[in-house]
Amino acid sequence: MTELNKLTIRETAEGLKDKKFSCQELLNSCLTAIGDKDGDVRAYIYVDEDGAGLSAKMVDDRLADGEELDILAGIPVGIKDIFNTEGVKTTCGSSLLGDFVPPYDATAVKKLRERGMVLVGKTNLDEFACGASTEHSAFGVTRNPYDLERVAGGSSGGSAAALAAGMCTYSLGTDTGGSIRQPASFCGVYGLKPTYGRISRSGVTAMASSWDVVGPFGRCVDDISILLGALAGKDRLDLTTSDKDVPNYQDFLHKNVKGMKIGLPKEYFDDGVDEEVKDKVRASVKKLEKGGAKIVDVTLPSTKYAVAVYYITMPAELSANLERFDGIRYGKKPSEDPEDLVDFYFKARGEGFGDEIKRRIMMGTYVLSAGYYDAYYKKAQKVRTLIIKDFEKVFGKVDVLIAPVSPTPAFKIGELVNDPLKMYMADALTIPANAAGLPSLACPCGFSSTDLPIGLQVIAPQFEEGRCLRVGAFLESVED
Ligand code: GLN
Secondary structure (H helix, E strand, O other), rough: OOOOOHHOHHHHHHHHOOOOHHHHHHHHHHHHHHHHHHHEEEEEEEEHHHHHHHHHHHHHHHHHHHOOOOOOOOOOEEEEOOOOOOOOOOOOOHHOOOOOOOOOOHHHHHHHHHHOEEEEEEEOOOOHHHOOOOOOOOOOEEEEEEEEEOOOOOHHHHHHHHHHHHOOOEEEEEOOOOOHHHHHHHHHOEEOOOOOEEEEOOEEEOOOOOOOOEEEEEEHHHHHHHHHHEEOOOOOEEEEOOOOOOOHHHHHHOOOOOOHHHHEEEEHOOOOOOHHHHHHHHHHHHHHHHHEEEEEOOOOHHHHHHHHHHHHHHHHHHHHHHHHHOOOOOOOOOOOOOOOOHHHHHHHHHHHOOHHHHHHHHHHHHHHOOOOOOHHHHHHHHHHHHHHHHHHHEEEEEEEEEEEEHHHHEOOOOOOOOHHHHHOOOOOHHHHHHHHHOOOEEEEEEEEEOEEEEEEEOOHHHHHHHHHHHHHHHHOOOOO
């Protein structure tokens, strides 16, 4: 039998219901994996052994009482340390927030808590979700469980690595420019970036508000669909959430793609992408074709501007959002006595923020400053519209798009961290879906010759997550 900590959500829920194992045994299997491996992997910033133990006991008590439990009750989860968790330390990967204990749960966390989650702990991330490797965390780098010399990806690297290494059954992340899909693809798990506004972000520290989304990591497409159903919906605490109906996502898992039109955007298969990555993605496309889907070559000509648009508008929004971390409203006070209030701010922020955050705050305030606003920020917003229009055009012709998630499999720790421009290019294939607010599901699609996971993404029009799940479920069901 598969180890308890490696089961899917449905298998775990059934095992609990049938009393094959207790919730405490299940939790222990995750804690054992953490004890064995997390000294090296460092997926968690904080493991809440006591809190998780209490939640597990409550679930066992309810089971002993013969209560019929929700599918998510008792399931161990790792949550990116940028979601507020009531009473549980939340650092955002920053030493500035090292001691912060939120007084309330993020809406996504609250929804899971109401369904009986067992919160194992808070997972590592690049500081304030800014990065693609978790190397920008104040709490050390998360290593890839497939190769400890390599990154797990970022910024939700801890969530992806924790799941891949059996330290939880599912996990949560955020995706502003690729931070769910890229680590999912580096660690060989599924990760969904939903439509902008599909899941509430209330209680999740904002990075770039017009780009940020919350989403799940899971071991299979079914798990992703269960989690999306649990998390999606209108929230009066996040006015960007949509009141569109939340469909039953299970309805899309019928494993049939007959008649679907699938677009291959040529810009995502260019010279900058590893041959091996392209080969694996194309092999999956062949399976879809065999299953009766029609494959159509398409073009999204503005793709080449996406990284530039992102690295102008994201820092602009980020620098405004991070204003509140001033050592007074939020964040630690400076260690030395300040001369005056301005010096207080300088010292608190100077000590608290890491280099990458400082770089982005400087870029953001620069592009918003008088005289540069029109040249950079406003222009970038116009180009963002071109990217959106490209997608609108192709979605008139095809139902979904398929593309690689990342141009390469997981890179080595230290390889890109001192070359910000190269690191930024690692997001070239994930950023466009964020620019247009589109859902995109990262699915594992094989391994490189060096045994590293490779991922593809299925991108759909807004609120058509069901199409991503349909294609993902089909690919999952066909043998190699
Ligand atoms: N890697 C991208 C960045 O550095 C995306 C981060 C994210 O999606 N949170 O900004």
